[in-house]
Amino acid sequence: MAGIVDFVNVSTEGLESSPVVDALAGLRANEARYFTNKYDHVFTTVAAAESPDIIDRVNLILLERDIVTTSTPLEVSDFVVAGLRMSYVFYESGLAVNVMYTIADDSKRAVGFKLSQGMDVPPELAEKFKFARQKSKLAGEIRGSYFVVKGEY
Numbered sequence: 001m002a003g004i005v006d007f008v009n010v011s012t013e014g015l016e017s018s019p020v021v022d023a024l025a026g027l028r029a030n031e032a033r034y035f036t037n038k039y040d041h042v043f044t045t046v047a048a049a050e051s052p053d054i055i056d057r058v059n060l061i062l063l064e065r066d067i068v069t070t071s072t073p074l075e076v077s078d079f080v081v082a083g084l085r086m087s088y089v090f091y092e093s094g095l096a097v098n099v100m101y102t103i104a105d106d107s108k109r110a111v112g113f114k115l116s117q118g119m120d121v122p123p124e125l126a127e128k129f130k131f132a133r134q135k136s137k138l139a140g141e142i143r144g145s146y147f148v149v150k151g152e153y
Helices: 021-039 052-065
Strands: 044-047 073-081 084-091 095-102 109-115 132-136 140-148
Touching: 021 073, 021 084, 021 095, 021 132, 021 140, 052 073, 052 084, 052 095, 052 109
Parallel strands: none
Antiparallel strands: 044 073, 073 084, 084 095, 095 109, 109 140, 132 140
């Protein structure tokens, strides 16, 4: 079921199995607010089981750094806005992975990791990345990191 992510009335629908459900819902809403404000884009997600191709694409790109996620994907999103293809996977652990990929050239191609408040750094990321902190009214404290994508996907 596709759903518009409402950042005014934050919902935990689709994320209920996460131990940090409220923080993950806030993180998802934070992303929706960003795309609405910056690009006037309506951020929607679907259950991960409905779009395994998005998960496969993100997993393929993560292999560039030998990263294999151990958490269960709950929801995904994939869209094009302002010449960028954006792919998101929201995981049960509270992790959100996004892939930003410019279509016309290779000027902006990166993978971002965001950790919901209350979750530990996943073992597959702990030794490879340092995480910066940012405050969010919707998500509390978000820790994030990224890497630049080198390959063509």
